[in-house]
Amino acid sequence: MTTASPSRTVLDMITGAWRTQALHTAVRLGVPDRIAAGVGDPDAIAGQTGADPAAVRRLLRLLADLGVLERDGGAYRNTPVSELLMDRPGSLRDMCLLYGAEFYRAWEHAADVVSGGPGAPGFERAYGQPLITYLSRDEEAAARFQRAMQAGHFFFERLPEVVDFSGATVVDVAGGSGSLLAAVLDRCPDARGLLIDLDHMVPIAQTTLEEAIGAGRAEAIAGDVFESIPSGGDIYLLSRLLGDWDDAACVRLLENCRRAAPADGRILVLERVVGKGEDPELASLWDLHLLMMNGGGQRTLDQFRALAEAAGLRLERLVPLPMGNACIELRPADGGRTAP
Numbered sequence: 435m436t437t438a439s440p441s442r443t444v445l446d447m448i449t450g451a452w453r454t455q456a457l458h459t460a461v462r463l464g465v466p467d468r469i470a471a472g473v474g475d476p477d478a479i480a481g482q483t484g485a486d487p488a489a490v491r492r493l494l495r496l497l498a499d500l501g502v503l504e505r506d507g508g509a510y511r512n513t514p515v516s517e518l519l520m521d522r523p524g525s526l527r528d529m530c531l532l533y534g535a536e537f538y539r540a541w542e543h544a545a546d547v548v549s550g551g552p553g554a555p556g557f558e559r560a561y562g563q564p565l566i567t568y569l570s571r572d573e574e575a576a577a578r579f580q581r582a583m584q585a586g587h588f589f590f591e592r593l594p595e596v597v598d599f600s601g602a603t604v605v606d607v608a609g610g611s612g613s614l615l616a617a618v619l620d621r622c623p624d625a626r627g628l629l630i631d632l633d634h635m636v637p638i639a640q641t642t643l644e645e646a647i648g649a650g651r652a653e654a655i656a657g658d659v660f661e662s663i664p665s666g667g668d669i670y671l672l673s674r675l676l677g678d679w680d681d682a683a684c685v686r687l688l689e690n691c692r693r694a695a696p697a698d699g700r701i702l703v704l705e706r707v708v709g710k711g712e713d714p715e716l717a718s719l720w721d722l723h724l725l726m727m728n729g730g731g732q733r734t735l736d737q738f739r740a741l742a743e744a745a746g747l748r749l750e751r752l753v754p755l756p757m758g759n760a761c762i763e764l765r766p767a768d769g770g771r772t773a774p
């Protein structure tokens with residue numbers, strides 16, 4: 435294994451933004467889809483998109499040097515990397531669009547956010563409003579955000595392999611698009627599901643669930659999970675949620691789960707855990723990313739344990755999941771379903 439010199443490491447890091455933008459530009463021009471459709475010649479791609487031919491030639495040359503594309507004479511072929519950026523189900527294209535635009539602009543304020551001062555998160559500094567407000571006002575951006583969240587579900591398929599859901603009623607708390615619950619129920623035919631999220635997410639989740647597992651086994655309902663969480667579940671999922679909130683809000687969410695869960699119920703927190711897993715760098719990256727987006731962050735296992743204890747839960751185990759994610763299993767410390 436070769437180790438990059440310190441100066442090369444610095445060069446690689448300070449050109450990271452260029453790589454992001456090169457990929458973003460190629461995706462905006464639809465380069466992977468055009469190549470898949472048989473148009474691998476840079477001049478032809480420029481002709482189809484109205485772009486500058488010389489600039490497209492230089493962009494594709496860079497992407498080949500980065501291993502995103504492969505040279506094929508004067509033209510280019512897709513690689514498994516660029517195939518992941520085609521406009522089709524399961525693609526990471528929408529992540530690339532979001533990370534190269536809205537998220538990129540939020541990160542431009544990293545130095546101000548870290549230095550302190552009158553402190554809004556990076557996104558708010560860039561867009562003059564919190565991310566959640568921006569998404570509620572821009573339908574196209576909201577749809578892209580949802581697709582990007584869906585594309586980023588690297589651990590959803592794996593969860594039912596490491597947790598036994600058989601025969602369980604699974605409540606997905608702030609379950610978003612329904613993709614996680616659908617993946618769980620798809621693998622566990624005798625499990626049933628309930629998803630709770632804000633009003634505007636309910637039809638999206640219902641459609642995802644019906645398309646994946648048919649009607650009847652799962653329901654999506656509107657509600658505020660800080661107010662209450664429905665009882666009747668055996669397993670409560672909190673996926674990619676606690677990272678958005680401060681400790682007090684997290685304790686409230688966990689308390690609501692504890693009140694709703696039976697004595698032998700389980701609460702599964704799905705998050706990246708700082709300092710854990712085979713890829714700890716990803717947890718640290720997303721920790722800063724959440725700080726830029728909404729002031730949130732990722733936590734250490736000890737921090738999760740403290741939140742659990744404050745909410746009357748005990749931390750049972752941590753199961754590593756792909757891409758630096760983990761499933762933290764919590765149980766009621768004293769028997770669940772207590773009065774509020």
Ligand SMILES: C[S@@+](CC[C@H](N)C(=O)[O-])C[C@H]1O[C@@H](n2cnc3c(N)ncnc32)[C@H](O)[C@@H]1O
Nearest residue numbers: 583608609610631632635657658659660673674
């Ligand atoms: C980062 S997304 C995670 C979605 C899903 N759990 C996943 O892993 O894909 C956070 C979700 O929390 C929902 N949410 C935020 N505040 C909420 C509230 N007060 N009550 C219910 N859902 C809420 C949002 O609508 C969004 O779907």
